[in-house]
Amino acid sequence: MKSHTAYLTMNLPTRRAFVNITQDVRDAVEKSGVREGMVLVNAMHISASVFINDDESGLHHDYDAWLERLAPHAPTNQYRHNDTGEDNADAHLKRQVMGREVVVAITAGKLDFGPWEQVFYGEFDGRRKKRVLIKVIGE
Amino acid sequence: MKSHTAYLTMNLPTRRAFVNITQDVRDAVEKSGVREGMVLVNAMHISASVFINDDESGLHHDYDAWLERLAPHAPTNQYRHNDTGEDNADAHLKRQVMGREVVVAITAGKLDFGPWEQVFYGEFDGRRKKRVLIKVIGE
Amino acid sequence: MKSHTAYLTMNLPTRRAFVNITQDVRDAVEKSGVREGMVLVNAMHISASVFINDDESGLHHDYDAWLERLAPHAPTNQYRHNDTGEDNADAHLKRQVMGREVVVAITAGKLDFGPWEQVFYGEFDGRRKKRVLIKVIGE
Numbered sequence: 001m002k003s004h005t006a007y008l009t010m011n012l013p014t015r016r017a018f019v020n021i022t023q024d025v026r027d028a029v030e031k032s033g034v035r036e037g038m039v040l041v042n043a044m045h046i047s048a049s050v051f052i053n054d055d056e057s058g059l060h061h062d063y064d065a066w067l068e069r070l071a072p073h074a075p076t077n078q079y080r081h082n083d084t085g086e087d088n089a090d091a092h093l094k095r096q097v098m099g100r101e102v103v104v105a106i107t108a109g110k111l112d113f114g115p116w117e118q119v120f121y122g123e124f125d126g127r128r129k130k131r132v133l134i135k136v137i138g139e
Numbered sequence: 140m141k142s143h144t145a146y147l148t149m150n151l152p153t154r155r156a157f158v159n160i161t162q163d164v165r166d167a168v169e170k171s172g173v174r175e176g177m178v179l180v181n182a183m184h185i186s187a188s189v190f191i192n193d194d195e196s197g198l199h200h201d202y203d204a205w206l207e208r209l210a211p212h213a214p215t216n217q218y219r220h221n222d223t224g225e226d227n228a229d230a231h232l233k234r235q236v237m238g239r240e241v242v243v244a245i246t247a248g249k250l251d252f253g254p255w256e257q258v259f260y261g262e263f264d265g266r267r268k269k270r271v272l273i274k275v276i277g278e
Numbered sequence: 279m280k281s282h283t284a285y286l287t288m289n290l291p292t293r294r295a296f297v298n299i300t301q302d303v304r305d306a307v308e309k310s311g312v313r314e315g316m317v318l319v320n321a322m323h324i325s326a327s328v329f330i331n332d333d334e335s336g337l338h339h340d341y342d343a344w345l346e347r348l349a350p351h352a353p354t355n356q357y358r359h360n361d362t363g364e365d366n367a368d369a370h371l372k373r374q375v376m377g378r379e380v381v382v383a384i385t386a387g388k389l390d391f392g393p394w395e396q397v398f399y400g401e402f403d404g405r406r407k408k409r410v411l412i413k414v415i416g417e
Contacts, residue, residue, distance in 0.1 A: 001140050001279050001314075001315075001416065001417045003314040003315065003416070003417075005314075005383065005385050005390070036140075036142040036144075036276070037140075037142065037276060038177070038179060038274065038276060038316070040316055040381050040383055042381075042382075042383070043392075044391070044392030044393075044395065045392050045393075045394070046330065046331045046332050046392070046394050046395060051235065051239070052185065052239055053185045053231055053234075053235070054185050054220075054231065056220060056223065057219075058218070058219035058220040058221075058222055058223060058228075059218075059219070059220040059228060059231055061219045061220075062218045062219055062220050062228050062231070062232065063231075063232070063235075066210065066232055070209070070348070071344060079336070079337075079340045080335075080336035080337070080339045080340055081332075081334060081336040081337040081339075081340050082336075083336055084334065084336060089336075089337060089340050092331060092332065092337055092340070092341075093340065093341070093344055095331075096329065096331070096341075096375060096376055096377070097235060097236060097375060098235055099235070099238065099239075099377065100329070100330055100377075100380065101380065101381060102239065102240065103179050103181075103240060103242055103381055104181075105144065105179055105181070105272055105274035107144050107274070112144070112272055112274070113183070114182075114183030114184050114185070114269075114270060114272075115183075115184075116184065116185050117183065117185060130392075131392060133383055133390055133392075135316065135383035135385070135390070137276075137314070137315060137316060137415075137416065138140065138142070138276065139140045139142075140279050175279075175281040175283075175415070176279075176281065176415055177316075177318060177413065177415060190374065190378070191324065191378055192324045192370055192373075192374070193324050193359075193370060195359060195362065196358075197357070197358035197359040197360075197361055197362060197367075198357075198358070198359040198367060198370055200358045200359075201357045201358055201359050201367050201370070201371065202370075202371070202374075205349065205371055209348070236374060236375060237374055238374070238377065238378075241378065241379065242318050242320075242379060242381055243320075244283065244318055244320070244411055244413035246283050246413070251283070251411055251413070252322070253321075253322030253323050253324070253408075253409060253411075254322075254323075255323065255324050256322065256324060276415075277279065277281070277415065278279045278281075
């Protein structure tokens with residue numbers, strides 16, 4: 001069994017953002033030399049997500065507006081987590097809707113993707129350094 | 140390490156539906172010859188889900204009504220994604236709640252399932268051809 | 279390839295609760311002898327979750343209140359699933375928001391975690407025996 005581990009560093013200038021990291025995942029799979037296996041991609045921080053969807057700016061706007069409706073940032077004092085001095089309770093909720101991780105099949109050395117699948121990092125509490133983990137296993 | 144890849148084709152006559160695909164997953168595991176490992180099952184399209192829950196029609200009704208409340212289909216012009224000419228923005232949101240994929244343990248050659256676990260394909264924008272990927276790895 | 283399987287038994291005295299199971303996952307990884315690989319941790323019951331987030335009691339309060347807002351337990355007759363004699367339809371919905379499973383990378387024999395990541399069992403219909411599966415694969 002082969003394995004390969006890569007880490008991406010994120011430091012986004014806004015509280016919320018979506019970043020396409022598909023090429024980084026492809027690069028890690030290529031480096032691994034794995035032809036048949038799986039790749040795990042996960043946020044290493046608990047107020048961020050990794051998810052797979054469409055690279056379409058209107059959709060990303062819709063996600064942002066929808067997540068704000070499901071779990072609004074303000075008023076921050078509606079959340080007990082924010083009694084600790086944080087203001088990011090909403091980010092912990094939003095991340096659960098969008099998910100922590102994705103697992104993608106590797107077939108014949110490539111990400112085995114449908115026509116529109118792209119991997120995104122979803123930031124819900126930016127303006128600080130965070131990391132994404134890419135773990136490839138297979139043979 | 141052994142691996143096996145299977146693809147299911149879906150083409151459902153309604154916009155939204157849930158389809159039990161547990162037997163297809165069992166068949167792929169059996170074909171793989173894997174005794175200890177994992178199987179990944181994912182929607183290859185970004186307006187559909189694969190998830191694990193109960194095969195109970197009342198519950199499926201509840202999921203559908205609940206998802207419509209969280210992310211209504213209409214009015215379609217409430218979503219910027221639909222400015223592209225699509226009318227399926229809600230499907231991209233519903234899919235995030237229900238998830239893209241499941242990973243299931245294989246123990247002694249079988250899906251290592253609790254008493255009620257069943258694998259479902261969740262369609263949120265049907266009436267077109269879509270695919271599901273099943274990837275088995277292990278030994 | 280090495281593999282190792284462990285099962286945890288849960289029997290919580292309340293309908294809803296969050297339990298930190300990180301040490302159990304670490305123990306299973308250590309027992310497996312796997313240095314590079316992945317560990318899958320999933321609820322084996324369909325009204326419970328396994329997820330990764332912060333071990334902070336205010337946040338857990340926020341999760342509970344938020345999930346009750348998204349998918350209220352009462353009135354129980356709002357759900358068709360409850361026509362079967364159950365009263366736990368809301369638990370099946372809450373579990374979809376929080377997720378069934380997590381997959382965690384193992385690097386150099388350890389859970390490859392960010393600074394705040396902890397694994398939780400989320401119970402949404404307790405007062406009965408349930409199980410969690412931990413499956414380790416790698417080498």
